[in-house]
Amino acid sequence: MxxxxxxxxxxxxxxxxxxxxxxxxxxxxxxxxxxxxxxxxxxxxxxxxxxxxxxxxxxxxxxxxxxxxxxxxxxxxxxxxxxxxxxxxxxxxxxxxxxxxxxxxxxxxxxxxxxxxxxxxxxxxxxxxxxxxxxxxxxxxxxxxxxLPTIDLLEHNLAGCRVFRVEGIFTATTNYVLSQMMDGVALPDAVAQAQQLGMAEPDPRFDLEGWDTACKTTLIANAMFDANITLSKVERQGIDQITRGDVDGWKAAGVVPKLIGEIVLGEHGVSAAVALRTYPEDHPFAQVGAKMKAISVRTDAMGEIIAICRTSPxxxxxxxxxxxxxxxxxx
Amino acid sequence: MxxxxxxxxxxxxxxxxxxxxxxxxxxxxxxxxxxxxxxxxxxxxxxxxxxxxxxxxxxxxxxxxxxxxxxxxxxxxxxxxxxxxxxxxxxxxxxxxxxxxxxxxxxxxxxxxxxxxxxxxxxxxxxxxxxxxxxxxxxxxxxxxxxLPTIDLLEHNLAGCRVFRVEGIFTATTNYVLSQMMDGVALPDAVAQAQQLGMAEPDPRFDLEGWDTACKTTLIANAMFDANITLSKVERQGIDQITRGDVDGWKAAGVVPKLIGEIVLGEHGVSAAVALRTYPEDHPFAQVGAKMKAISVRTDAMGEIIAICRTSPxxxxxxxxxxxxxxxxxx
CATH class of the missing domain: 3.40.50.720 (NAD(P)-binding Rossmann-like Domain)
Structure with a gap:
């Protein structure tokens, strides 16, 4: 041996x-x-x-x-x-x-x-x-x-396919906080709960401002697509400014908010961004609850593939x- | 080269x-x-x-x-x-x-x-x-x-994990027919639609009686878990006997039916079965619509992982x- x-x-x-x-x-x-x-x-x-x-x-x-x-x-x-x-x-x-x-x-x-x-x-x-x-x-x-399979999904399960777009719920903390807010919990309380569960750092800004998602998105883009993207240049939204009014509006519209890392492979190269998006309730991402992560990859030959998993140490x-x-x- | x-x-x-x-x-x-x-x-x-x-x-x-x-x-x-x-x-x-x-x-x-x-x-x-x-x-x-990643998911993305259970929507035809029936289409008409789309064979019994799902489940069980299972011994349900009454009952209960291939790895070895199951609407499998397939794998260290994809030639x-x-x- x-x-x-x-x-x-x-x-x-x-x-x-x-x-x-x-x-x-x-x-x-x-x-x-x-x-x-x-x-x-x-x-x-x-x-x-x-x-x-x-x-x-x-x-x-x-x-x-x-x-x-x-x-x-x-x-x-x-x-x-x-x-x-x-x-x-x-x-x-x-x-x-x-x-x-x-x-x-x-x-x-x-x-x-x-x-x-x-x-x-x-x-x-x-x-x-x-x-x-x-x-x-x-x-x-x-x-x-x-x-969550990200790099291994792209390089192994989708081997040979041309990738057009990667979209992911990459940060469990923000997904937890958003899920709690949709259940009526106020932002500071949801953050405190996440901290108690060990999901959020004592200083939660890194997650809430979208930096954690930006890091993962940048790493995937650079590792898999030689994107040569610098973290500081990634367009980035967070969830730290969300109000009760936003939550009420999403509920009235029947949509579910998610903080998304996104990589787009277009004619003019590769771009990465972090964005707050909403999904209709019958979209697979809408069902990705607190403590879960997900990725969607759109390809030429295999269409769209989605993976979802739980998160834990x-x-x-x-x-x-x-x-x-x-x-x-x-x- | x-x-x-x-x-x-x-x-x-x-x-x-x-x-x-x-x-x-x-x-x-x-x-x-x-x-x-x-x-x-x-x-x-x-x-x-x-x-x-x-x-x-x-x-x-x-x-x-x-x-x-x-x-x-x-x-x-x-x-x-x-x-x-x-x-x-x-x-x-x-x-x-x-x-x-x-x-x-x-x-x-x-x-x-x-x-x-x-x-x-x-x-x-x-x-x-x-x-x-x-x-x-x-x-x-x-x-x-x-x-749909099945064998490669088990051997690559979950490498090292002990698998307890595999559950999959492995046959697009039955998933299409079930989805159409939940939309009010009668069984023979849903089958005819699937045939027109090239998704069902002229003789659709192989899919409808659960044999296709049984084949895939058996192959995965034998290839990944050395289960030594014979196709004819797989417990098997189909969707060919579903009535309008069944559909009405599921709708009233707010659940979605899926034909599932299942592998269970227990203390006494590996078993495989094909079963008609229902899922609540917020379960990821409930969102796996016509022309899609899905797999769920439960493991020790990574918890549950789900993959969903579309199907096409x-x-x-x-x-x-x-x-x-x-x-x-x-x-």
Whole structure:
């Protein structure tokens, strides 16, 4: 069996979920791919752990087991992994620690899987060039709507089709807040509920102003269609200005509002936007309730295809491990 | 560039659509995969054509260009292809000509892509074993709901997840007839409409009695979950006995009927069934209108995922070429 050492950087809730899910699937990897997968290293921002023969399962190491100082650029150098999964915090300004980890991994011939969006938004072209130069994979399903198939839908299930338009409910938080508002809840209360459920950040503006949707839309457009779009140039609406009057109007009209990320592939190139749209009640998007996401892709030969799924931290971890499994399939 | 010669057996409407779509995509295959793809041979039941350097595009050969006699088992021997795409008629009793073509292709080291279900229902285990023994691929998206991602959804987008249940609207004909009946059309008239649209066969019983859904469900269960299910043992309902009273009852209850193929993976193994189910109007399946198909998959880590798409002869051809592209991706 081929040995696959996996390192995880960022060891918060998502990183720990990835660790335990990976450990639970070791027998599956052995059976399906003949792959001897070991979780050999994890680190957070101040401490880490390296166990050359692999950590025991099924739930990953306790935080207390981490050793102070084994973190940062040296972590990748010292831990001899084949695959890096980064689950660290997002930094859109500089790419943050994730950018350092991913660059270091790709440069050393590790495959890299990103979950947070910061490093990718900061420098996707640079990271992709580095991956190509080193003959390794850079994957990021976790950053492009997680369990919802987006990049894999476009490149695998629709292989060969010309895509005209991609439209998606990519941000669960805004979809939750909009759904609650349509049920009569006021905006601040709906946001507070989302925060209590762990769906919205303490500062919810990133989601509410449409930035999260803009990030995912930009990443999909640039990764799949070489769109070369800059986040700041994406036309963008949010849901932070919605009033009770808007809600009443939509209800009277029998339509359902959704915050949409949209990519249009036209004669003059690729454009991306974030827009607040309304859908009639018999449209599949109208049924995409709170805590769900959806994508619609219009193509030449296969017509329109729609995918809908739920969102959860476990699903995000599973999306990163889907990326890992696609790497195993190719080797 | 690596040369890929493609042969198509069965040259009716679907076979011709596959031919022209393949020819239109030659530049795409070259650019994306470095593959020099040629359509070198086609045949129907009485005549065929072999052009070693490849047929010109963009629309494939006229029927008149085919030479009498170049067909049957010798067609595969004489035409030096790397990939066979079979688009011939379905024969559930013996596998028919498709079975001969696919066996002959796999034995000689060709990858095979099946569109019709007959040969697969007749002997999927035998064909898969033959493919494995010869180190080639056997693919059949066209036989398992075409443009709707079914096998590829399960093995690619949900890689790593444990599947509990698969539920699908796999037959467009029955979905069309049911939708029309809910709009007040009588069963015989709805069937006649479907026949006029080319969606139903002259003998519509195969669809109406649930056999088509049973075939697709069985193929998915056996291909993905090694279920070893025999078609005749699948519990099966049809829509041929539905009355006006049933329709009135569903309308009064605010539910929508769908003919469903279902696979359940339980503690005691895998079971498959075809059942008439009703869904509340806010369920995504209730919105899957005439000419559409859908699948729902429930998993451990990713929860429920739903895909919905339209159906057309072009989409069926595109599904077979999606299979072809997945073969190119792996080489």
């Amino acid at each position: 081929q040995r696959w050492n996996v390192a995880i950087t960022g060891f918060g809730a998502i990183g720990r979920t990835v660790a335990s899910l990976l450990l639970q699937r070791q027998a599956h990897y052995a059976q399906r791919y003949g792959a001897d997968v070991r979780l050999t290293a994890v680190c957070g921002s101040r401490a880490g752990l390296y166990v050359p023969e692999g950590l025991p399962g099924p739930s990953g190491p306790a935080r207390e087991a981490l050793q102070a100082g084994l973190t940062g650029a040296e972590f990748i150098e010292q831990t001899n992994a084949h695959v890096l999964i980064d689950a660290g915090p997002t930094d859109f300004e500089t790419g943050g620690a994730a950018y350092v980890y991913i660059r270091s991994a790709l440069s050393r011939g590790l495959n890299a899987i990103a979950i947070s969006k910061g490093a990718l938004i900061f420098d996707l072209p640079g990271l992709r060039a580095l991956a190509a130069a080193n003959g390794v994979a850079l994957k990021f399903s976790g950053a492009t709507a997680a369990a 476990l699903a995000t971890a599973a999306a990163a491990l889907k990326d890992f499994e696609h790497i195993l399939m190719k080797r | 690596q040369r890929w010669n493609v042969a198509i057996t069965g040259f009716g409407a679907i076979g011709r659509t596959v031919a022209s779509l393949l020819l239109q995509r030659q530049a795409h295959y070259a650019q994306r995969y470095g593959a020099d793809v040629r359509l070198t041979a086609v045949c129907g039941s009485r005549a065929g054509l072999y052009v070693p350097e490849g047929l010109p595009g963009p629309s494939g050969p006229a029927r008149e260009a085919l030479q009498a006699g170049l067909t049957g088992a010798e067609f595969i021997e004489q035409t030096n292809a790397h990939v066979l795409i079979d688009a011939g008629p379905t024969d559930f009793e013996t596998g028919g000509a498709a079975y001969v073509y696919i066996r002959s292709a796999l034995s000689r080291g060709l990858n095979a892509i099946a569109i019709s279900k007959g040969a697969l229902i007749f002997d999927l285990p035998g064909l898969r074993a033959l493919a494995a023994a010869n180190g080639v691929a056997l693919k059949f998206s066209g036989a398992t709901a075409a443009a 072009l989409a069926t051809a595109a599904a077979a070429l999606k299979d072809f592209e997945h073969i190119l991706m792996k080489r």
